Amino acid sequence: MKLRQFEHHEAYRFLLIFENGETWEADLQDLIGQHVAVDSLHTARIDAEWGCLEFLNGRVDIEPKTLYRYVSTAKDRRAA
Numbered sequence: 745m746k747l748r749q750f751e752h753h754e755a756y757r758f759l760l761i762f763e764n765g766e767t768w769e770a771d772l773q774d775l776i777g778q779h780v781a782v783d784s785l786h787t788a789r790i791d792a793e794w795g796c797l798e799f800l801n802g803r804v805d806i807e808p809k810t811l812y813r814y815v816s817t818a819k820d821r822r823a824a
Contacts, residue, residue: 745763745812747762747795747808748761748795750790752786755771756771757769757771760797760815770818775806775810780800787800797811
């Protein structure tokens with residue numbers, strides 16, 4: 745399930761829209777906090793081919809299935 749669109753809200757909070765139309769807002773700190781500093785979150789983009797969320801020019805990425813599973817089961821998330 746590829747990521748179609750995202751919005752960065754604040755700190756590690758992102759609104760994520762997947763290709764199935766599901767929209768989730770979640771804090772990704774537990775997932776990427778050790779790899780991406782808060783001041784580097786502005787580098788977020790979607791890899792057009794793979795549909796993954798990547799940071800730092802692709803040096804850090806989150807595979808779309810992992811991202812979907814994380815946000816759909818995270819404690820600090822909500823359907824938007």
